[in-house]
Amino acid sequence: MTDQKIDNVNAQEQPDIPCPPAQDMYPMLKEPLVRITKRGIISTKHKTIVYIVGFILALLVGALMLLAVGKNPILAYRDMAVGSFGTAIASAETVRIAVPLLIASVAVGFAFKMKFWNIGAEGQILAGAIFCSYIVIHSINNGNYIPRIPLHLFMIICALIGGALFGFLPAFFKTKWGTNETLFTLMLNYIAIQYVIYLQSLRTWKDPRSSYPKIVDFSTFTDGKVELPRLFGVHIGWIFALIIATIAYFYLTKTKHGFEISVVGDSMNTARYAGMNTSWIQIRTLLISGALCGFVGYLQVAGANHTLTETSAGGVGFTAITVAWLAKLNPFVMIPIAVFIAMLQKGSLFIQSTMRIPASVADLLTGLILFFMLGCEFFIEYKLVFRSNRDASHLEQKEVAA
């Protein structure tokens, strides 16, 4: 086809007549007011600034909410800081909250790294607590015969087994039959909670002196043998927590197991391609994840509560999910974040009594911070482009083109 021909076609089809007003023919549209475009590689400094801004915004929105209920947000924040770290006793209490949170965060972090959505930490903690409580109950019902150190050893072993069992079940069913691990782990939470409620009215577990269903206080019935020793005013669980976080970090980054977890999490097919046994890797990791949660259950029984209740896990398993994500699954980063969340929780209890602000303000702030931190991810990946005054620049280009 020659140029000549094309021109002829045009001559027939498009006589040079004045065009009708644009609206009649085409939709008149303006450029969208705001567009989202992808950002390139962003510097660490810039990233940090985005996170700090996000954090400050979260606190500001929290402050607005406090203002809305007629409280002074500056005083509230100050009191929260004082209430959580103002005194040695307060600090000890804050650390006591942070310990189970940190270990549970490490535990769910293992599974999350593999994109295995274990939201059953709560149930795994309770399973560990139930299993180790069984040892204590057994000892109490048989004349308190187990000495202190073997008692704790048995408790730890049983707690690990209990948690690992609750981690194994969803992993096994997922790898074998492709069940949804999110629903599976979530439902196991309720099984664990309801089982504790059942145990509370079981004759061998129930506190004989109590009129309502409640499990015996382990400390009084074992002459305090069940209690963990203290160091700097807190039960020694905090040492375990720091050791676990450190080992977890090296396990994930330096070992073959950790490497397998990363690859399975990144691409299951690539893992198969590399000859990895993906089913076993998932089961193994969930055994570890569950066992760590089980250990939290032991710490709650032996360190914090000295008994078993349906609130022994106390939402730690769910808060741990937040901590793990805020730390981007890095066990070392989980340490300060777990402490910070514990500080919010302890501080909110304090302002509940001093300023009559409901303690749920801690949950509110945690939620806001998570929300803003996730929002930061968006601003690190993308940027917004606002409509500019393109018509002016367009006119210039038009002249050039003509």
Added chain:
Amino acid sequence: MQEAKPAITENVVQMQHICKSFGTVQALSGVHFELRRGEILSLLGENGSGKTTLMNILAGIYFPDAGDIFVNGKRVTIRQPKDAFDLNIGMVHQHFKLVEVFSAAENIVLGLSGGTTINRRTLYRHVREIADQYGFEIDPEKKVYDMSVSEKQTVEIIKALYRGADILILDEPTAVLTPQETDKLFDIMRAMKADHKSIILITHKLNEVLAVSDRVTVLRKGEYIDTIHTKDATIQSLTDMMVGRSVSLAIDRPTTTNVEPILMIQSLTALSQEGTKALDDVTFEANGGEILGIAGISGSGQRELCEAIAGLYPVIGGSILYRNIVDGYEVDENVVGLNPYEIAKKGIALAFVPEDRLGMGLAPSLDMVDNIMLKHYRENKGFFVDRKSPRQISERLVKDLQIVTPDVFTPIRQLSGGNVQKILVGREIDTAPRLLMVAYPVRGLDINSSYTIYNLLNEQKEKGTAVIFVGEDLDVLMEISDRILVMSGGRVTGIVDPRVTSKQEIGLLMLGQSIDNVKGADVV
């Protein structure tokens, strides 16, 4: 609107100074584009040159960072695909966007405004009218899941025409077609041109440009190079414009001695997820010192075959015999039922570059060192991984294969497709394989990277490795392969010598004709 005067009347589309960036990647910088009424214009460029991005802007998928678009001389703003429809612009994407369980006609009217009911008889008649006018073959009542790739493409094109498209954009339409189907498509395009429709053909295949288009616009690395009349162009001149310098287009086919079988596949049969036969009685041998090309329409069983050989796809019958050397004796080992790790433990040096690089073969959020380590992380003793030697290999590969990366600790997801492929091929070749399987190794790569890959494959062949090359570009397959195995519907329809076989014959085999018919149909 400030200016009501048309810019240049003969241009139905004019794009000026179009800029678009994705993150740090400048996909288009100040590109111009003009399309005249009743012409077929080829938009030519290497992968990554921005041709699809430019057309996606015209079709309302992306919004440009800067620049102006005129349709029939009017400045327009195209914010979404619907705006493009309203301007009578239709685009057929490389990946079809059809509802599988709907019939052809239902897909065609999908999303159009109208009453709550569909008058099927009128609809079918209308669809048939369009089909007859341009020479399409279509059954409006056929469900999409029953259709071949070429039929799906027909539905996409008619969908655009039904919506009144005068400007039709076809994004690499021939990538999935056999030579015969391609010729038919070109006839249809000529018929549409005769009906004063304007067609943009996005492609990187030069012989197609010369065969069908009136003019050709060349882009290179997001920049506008030139627009020339096809009659003034040659393959070499277009390549030089596309690449920016003179390149030799010949692919070597070195001759080797000592051609001995390394892999023997006998009556291999495997099921697809739907329970149909993905591989049906496949029998062939792959020889050391030889490149065995595998041709076929995509989805003919190539992926299942490669994955079965690599131990990643379950087979229900047949054997995969691998000639291994154990204690100095040659042993034919059957690897059916073994997983990749068990195959490797037998000392079988098998390397596999899968089709979906980032989905299988590489872990995209890990860095290069970890990806190099992927297949060898078990080799050292103990509980900890050894990143020292993978790091050395990585640094060597970066230098040898000119991999562009900030450093070896950058997540490979952030690298370009060509560099990702070099990492994968480099890693696989570094294991000194005796059998190397590569599936679509140059998909998405620019010419330079493609030739690096071809050279690497030839090097392996000269070392005595058996190379299996699954490809989609028949021209390349015919130049580089020593033998070509053609698959259709999971069966081997022929194993031919590319030196004495025509492209048309291979095309017939791809369509499922048996080898005898082909030999009878054409003089070799």
